[in-house]
Amino acid sequence: MRVMRFTAPTMAQAMRQVRQSLGPDAVILSTGRLPGGGVEISAAVDHALSAAAAGGGAPEPQAAPVPEAAPAPAGAGLDDLARRVADLSGLASRHLVLSEAAGGFAARPEVAPLYAHLMEQEVDPAIIAELLGDLAALGGQNLLPRLAIRLKKLLQVGAGPRLGPERPAVWALVGPTGVGKTTTVAKLAATYGLKHRLKVGLITLDTFRIAAPEQLMVYGRIMDLPAKVAATAAEYAQAVAELHDRDLVLVDTVGRSQSDQENLAELKAVLEGVPRTLCHLVLACPTRGADLKLALEGFGIFEPQSLIFTKLDETRTFGPILNLVVKSGRPVSYLANGQKVPDDLEEATREGLAKRLLPPRGGLQTS
DSSP: OEEEEEEESSHHHHHHHHHHHHOTTOEEEEEEEOTTSSEEEEEEEOHHHHHHHTTSOOOOOOOOOOOOOOOOOTTOOHHHHHHHHHHHHHHHHHHHHHHHHHHTGGGOTTTHHHHHHHHHTTOOHHHHHHHHTTTGGGOOSOOHHHHHHHHHHHOOBOOOOOOOSSSOEEEEEEOSTTSOHHHHHHHHHHIIIIISOOOEEEEEOOOSSTTHHHHHHHHHHHHTOOEEEOOSHHHHHHHHHHTTTOSEEEEEOOOOOTTOHHHHHHHHHHHTTSTTOEEEEEEETTSOHHHHHHHHHHGGGGOOSEEEEEOGGGOSOOHHHHHHHHHHOOOEEEEEOSSOTTTSEEEOOHHHHHHHHSOOTTOOOOO
16 A cells, blocks of 8 residues: 655645546545644555456465564453454544544545545545535535535534523523633623623623633623622522523633543532533633544533624634534534624524635635
8 A cells, every 4th residue: 555645735736646646546544734833634445455446356465474473461351352443443433533524525526626625624534525515416516505405404503592481591501711702701791782682791700810710700790790709609590580680691601621531620629609500611612623522521511502603703714613513412602703792792603614614615626
């Protein structure tokens, strides 16, 4: 098997290099972004299999030295064997998906530009396979509308606060450090207080950062909204009780690492002071896909009702949003694309998310 690495400014250009150098039977082994900009693809082609597929027959197998088997670790048994088989099965399944994507989609001129664009957007290869599937077989020159329909079916969006008989509705924004939770709370407060004419109250549980409580207090004074500070479950319950005349209470929380389970559990205990609190997970869109997945897992203890993505103005890669929605089954409720309060906040829609993921009309290169 011949393995080669290709680098280019864009994923589409790198894919063209792969096809030109290794042909339609190439298998994508890995993709990544380079520190200085651009992308890198590792690809391979098994010339023996290619020859066999072309009717040339497979060459005689060559003898190879068999490495000495490592001694089994103490206690290894059926459970360990089952785990190894499961790991190999997972690798094999992913290999098949990547092989279909590279050897199938990249080699078909009808969908190759769409495939390259989705890869550049860092959409998971398994999701790309689901999106493109038999798209070329449907016929027609312009496949973008069909791809848009499939994207919208995969995407999920959340609704605004539901105001039931028990007032106020309580929303808490949780998430890692530096994702913009406080600014997002202010944007939501302005949106629902000014646009939807709801009576909004603010609470901050962030007594960890210096001047963090004062930041929310300033927002409250500017918008003429009551704001409270709480540090314990009892103080939080008291603060919500004091805001009983509000329609909606928005709660800012301290940012924590997703791996800091001790402090996350402590925050959860505080929020449980008001059992009807609904949590929403705030994530920064430019974050690496693997780190987004870790954040979703770490903050899963809060059972977030929706995902809120911030800093969309700092990236042009939106595939991780789709990946997270598909894998978590949780909807996206809001998108923040700047620092302006409340202008740079929009309710998430399937149309808006799909538009960000699709290439511009006329912007696809076929060769």
